[in-house]
Amino acid sequence: MEHISFPPLSRVAICGGTHGNEMSGVYMVREMQQKQKADQVGSVSITTVLSNPRAVDACRRYIDKDLNRCFTDDLLSAPVTDSTPYELRRAQELNAQLGPKGSQEAVDVVCDLHNTTANMGLCFIFYSLDWITMHIYKYIKSKITSAPVRAIQLDIPMSEAYSLESVGKHGCAIEVGPQPGGVVRADIFNLVKEALDLTIEWLQGFNSGSTFEGGEVEVYNMVKSVDYPRDPTTNEITAAIHPELQDNDFKLLHPGDPMFLKFSGEAVKHEGEELYPFFVNECAYYEKKIACHLGKKFNITIPSVSVKKD
Amino acid sequence: MSSYNNSARFNEARRVAIFGGTHGNEMSGVTLVNLWVKNSAEIQRKRVETKPFITNPKAVEKCTRYVDTDLNRAFSPENLSAPEGDDLPYEVQRAQEINRIFGPKGSPEAYDVIFDLHNTTSNMGCTLILESSKDHFNLQMMNYIKKAIAPASCLVLLNEHPLLKYSTSRSIAKHPVGLEVGPQPQGVLRSNIFEAMRVILKHALDFIELFNEGMEFPPCTVEVFWVSERIDYPRDANGNIIAMVHPNLQDCDWEPLNPGDPMFQTFDGKTIHYQGPGTVYPTFINEAAYYEKQQAFVITRRETLVASAIRKA
Numbered sequence: 001m002e003h004i005s006f007p008p009l010s011r012v013a014i015c016g017g018t019h020g021n022e023m024s025g026v027y028m029v030r031e032m033q034q035k036q037k038a039d040q041v042g043s044v045s046i047t048t049v050l051s052n053p054r055a056v057d058a059c060r061r062y063i064d065k066d067l068n069r070c071f072t073d074d075l076l077s078a079p080v081t082d083s084t085p086y087e088l089r090r091a092q093e094l095n096a097q098l099g100p101k102g103s104q105e106a107v108d109v110v111c112d113l114h115n116t117t118a119n120m121g122l123c124f125i126f127y128s129l130d131w132i133t134m135h136i137y138k139y140i141k142s143k144i145t146s147a148p149v150r151a152i153q154l155d156i157p158m159s160e161a162y163s164l165e166s167v168g169k170h171g172c173a174i175e176v177g178p179q180p181g182g183v184v185r186a187d188i189f190n191l192v193k194e195a196l197d198l199t200i201e202w203l204q205g206f207n208s209g210s211t212f213e214g215g216e217v218e219v220y221n222m223v224k225s226v227d228y229p230r231d232p233t234t235n236e237i238t239a240a241i242h243p244e245l246q247d248n249d250f251k252l253l254h255p256g257d258p259m260f261l262k263f264s265g266e267a268v269k270h271e272g273e274e275l276y277p278f279f280v281n282e283c284a285y286y287e288k289k290i291a292c293h294l295g296k297k298f299n300i301t302i303p304s305v306s307v308k309k310d
Numbered sequence: 311m312s313s314y315n316n317s318a319r320f321n322e323a324r325r326v327a328i329f330g331g332t333h334g335n336e337m338s339g340v341t342l343v344n345l346w347v348k349n350s351a352e353i354q355r356k357r358v359e360t361k362p363f364i365t366n367p368k369a370v371e372k373c374t375r376y377v378d379t380d381l382n383r384a385f386s387p388e389n390l391s392a393p394e395g396d397d398l399p400y401e402v403q404r405a406q407e408i409n410r411i412f413g414p415k416g417s418p419e420a421y422d423v424i425f426d427l428h429n430t431t432s433n434m435g436c437t438l439i440l441e442s443s444k445d446h447f448n449l450q451m452m453n454y455i456k457k458a459i460a461p462a463s464c465l466v467l468l469n470e471h472p473l474l475k476y477s478t479s480r481s482i483a484k485h486p487v488g489l490e491v492g493p494q495p496q497g498v499l500r501s502n503i504f505e506a507m508r509v510i511l512k513h514a515l516d517f518i519e520l521f522n523e524g525m526e527f528p529p530c531t532v533e534v535f536w537v538s539e540r541i542d543y544p545r546d547a548n549g550n551i552i553a554m555v556h557p558n559l560q561d562c563d564w565e566p567l568n569p570g571d572p573m574f575q576t577f578d579g580k581t582i583h584y585q586g587p588g589t590v591y592p593t594f595i596n597e598a599a600y601y602e603k604q605q606a607f608v609i610t611r612r613e614t615l616v617a618s619a620i621r622k623a
Contacts, residue, residue: 030550031577059601060374117495180431180495182598186554186575236344240501261501263345283497286373 001214002303004131008207009108009170009307013047013098014196016113018068018164019284020055021181024192025113041200043207047107051094051164054086059182061284062087068112068173071166073159076101091164099167102158109133110168111199113192116177117283118292119247121148122191125173127161128153132170134219134302135212139202140195147176147191150250151219152278152295178247181283206307214304220250220276220295227289229260229268238262241281241291249278253294260291313526314619318446322522322622323422323485326360327412328353328511330427332382332479333599334369335496338507339427339489353511355519365408365426365479368400373497375599376401382426385477390415405479413482424483425514427507430492431598432607433561436464436506439488440534441481443470448485449617451517453530458513462506465564467593467610468534474608487514493561496598526621535564535591535610542604544574544582553582555596555606563593567609574606 014032016025032048039046050056052067064085070076075088076095099106109132116123122144124137134151141149158166165171174195179188206212228237239260245253253259253270260268275294279285282292330343346353346362353360364370366381378399389402390409398406412421436459438452456464467490469475480486489510494503521527543551553574559567566589567573574582584590586609594600595607 027554027577035578117498178495180493180498180598182496182601183431183596184554185560185596186557187560189554189577190557190575190579237499240499240504243501246501263341263504281498281500283495286497 005308011107012109015049017056018051022115023184101167110165110171114175115179123175124151211306225290317619319623326423331364331370336429337499357522421483424480426480429494437490454517466534469537539609
C-alpha cells in the first residue's frame with residue numbers, strides 16, 4: 001500500500017458562525033472560548049474563530065453576502081473600498097488571520113462548522129483529494145455510531161475554491177443536520193462535539209507518530225443541482241419537495257421517482273440517470289435556486305499516512 | 311326550533327379572513343395565501359366571503375420573521391390607537407392598517423373569523439390556538455376540525471394567561487383562530503406541513519358553511535392544553551444561554567414532563583432536571599423565534615372545556 005508522510009499538523013482552527021444562524025458552530029466556538037482550556041491540547045494548538053460576528057449577532061446567514069462564497073483567489077485579492085460588502089472584507093481578515101490561502105504560513109487544518117435544514121446526518125465537505133482530511137473522515141466514520149457519517153468532494157481547483165476551509169493547508173466543512181436556522185439542538189451539538197473531539201484525537205495521534213492505515217473510503221460528488229418548478233411569469237415556486245424525497249438525502253433516486261409535489265397536486269418525477277440527492281430542502285438554497293444537489297457515489301483508495309520524522 | 315335548552319346563538323360568520331405571512335419566514339401560510347390570492351376557488355363557501363391576506367409583506371419579501379417588531383405582538387390597544395405616522399415601526403403601521411381593513415378590534419364591524427397561519431420549529435404537529443375559554447363558537451369549530459381529521463391529531467392550545475397572552479393579528483376578529491403547524495424550519499416549505507394546514511382550513515371553512523346554513527351543533531367537550539408558565543433557558547450573568555433543551559425533552563411536545571425528568575443539558579454535558587411540583591405538558595419546545603423572547607418552552611396543564619350547543623341567530 002502506498003504511504004505518504006506529512007509534516008506535523010500542529011495549528012488547527014475551529015470556525016463557527018460562518019453562517020450566523022447555524023447554531024452548533026456558534027455555541028461550540030463560544031463554549032471553547034469560554035472554557036479556555038482548549039488553546040493547547042498536547043501537540044495541537046487550537047484557534048477558535050467566530051467567522052461572521054455581525055451575522056451571529058443578527059442571527060442571520062449573512063449581512064451583505066454569503067461569507068462562505070468569498071474565499072476564491074480573486075475575491076481575496078480584490079481591493080477593499082468603502083462600498084465593499086461586509087463579508088468580502090471579513091473574508092480578507094480571516095485570510096490574513098488563518099492563511100494566507102496557499103502559503104506556508106497558513107494554519108495546518110481548518111475545520112468549519114455548519115448546519116443544514118436537510119437530513120444529512122454528519123457530512124464532511126472538502127475540495128479535491130486531501131489525504132489528511134480524508135483520514136480524519138475515515139477515523140470519525142469508524143468511531144461515530146449515533147448518526148450516518150458521509151463525505152462530499154467538491155471537484156474545484158483551489159484557486160476557485162470559495163469556502164473558508166480552503167484557507168488552511170488542509171480543511172473541511174463539517175455539515176450537520178437536520179437543524180432549523182436559529183435553533184440549537186442538543187443531539188446535533190453533541191454530535192458536532194464528538195466529531196471535533198475525534199478530530200483532535202486523530203491529530204494528536206498523527207503528531208505523536210501513529211501510522212494510519214489507508215484503504216477504501218466512500219465519497220459522494222456533485223453532478224448537478226435541481227431547482228424548484230417555478231411559474232414562468234412570476235418566478236414563484238409552484239411545488240414543494242415531494243414527501244417521498246423529503247428527509248431522504250443520500251437515498252438513491254431512480255428515474256421515475258417523485259421529486260416534487262405541485263400545489264396543484266401532481267408529482268414531478270426525476271428523469272435521467274440514477275443519482276444520490278443531498279442538501280434536500282436546504283433553507284438557504286431557495287435563493288440560490290437549488291432544491292437539491294444530485295451526485296454519484298464512488299470509492300477512493302487513500303494511502304496510509306504518518307508524520308514526517310526529521 | 312332548537313333541540314337544546316341552552317343553545318348559544320351567534321350571528322352567521324359572513325366575513326372570514328385567512329392571514330399568512332404574519333411572520334414572513336413561516337412558509338406554509340405565505341404559500342397558501344399567495345395561492346389563494348391568485349385562485350380562491352378552494353376557499354369559497356356558500357354564504358361567506360373569505361379573504362386571503364398577506365399581513366406582513368415586507369417581512370415576507372425578506373423572508374424574515376419581522377422588519378422592526380413582531381407583528382403578532384403589535385395589536386395592543388396602545389398601538390392601535392397611537393397617532394398615525396411614518397416614524398412608527400413598520401409593523402405598528404401595518405397593525406393599524408389591518409385594524410382598519412378587518413376591524414376595528416372590538417367593534418361590531420370587525421371580521422367574524424380570522425385564521426392566522428403559522429409554522430413552528432417545535433414538534434407540535436397540528437395545533438389550533440384559542441384565546442378565550444368562553445368562545446363557544448371557536449370551541450365548536452375546533453371540536454369539528456378535530457373529529458374531521460381523526461385519526462390524525464390536532465390539539466388545542468389555550469392562551470388566556472393574563473401575563474403571557476399577547477396581542478395577535480387575529481385578535482382583531484370576533485373569533486380569532488391561530489393555526490400552528492410544525493416542525494418546520496423557518497424559510498423552508500415542507501410538503502407534508504403545507505398539506506396538513508390546507509386540510510385543517512378546509513374543515514374549518516366547511517364548519518362555517520354548515521353553521522351559516524343553520525346546522526345546530528350539540529354540546530361537546532374539548533380537551534385543551536392551557537398555558538400556565540413560560541420557562542426560559544438557563545443563562546449566565548451576561549444573558550447568554552448556558553444550556554440547551556435536553557435530548558429527552560426535545561421533540562416531546564405535549565408529552566408529560568414529570569418532576570425529576572431531564573429538562574436542559576449544558577454545553578459540557580450536565581443535565582438540569584425539571585423541579586416543578588407536578589406533571590405538566592410542555593409545548594413550543596425549542597422554537598427558533600423564542601430565544602429572544604426568553605422562552606425555551608411553555609408549560610401547560612390539560613383541561614376539558616365544555617362547549618354549549620350553538621346555532622346561528
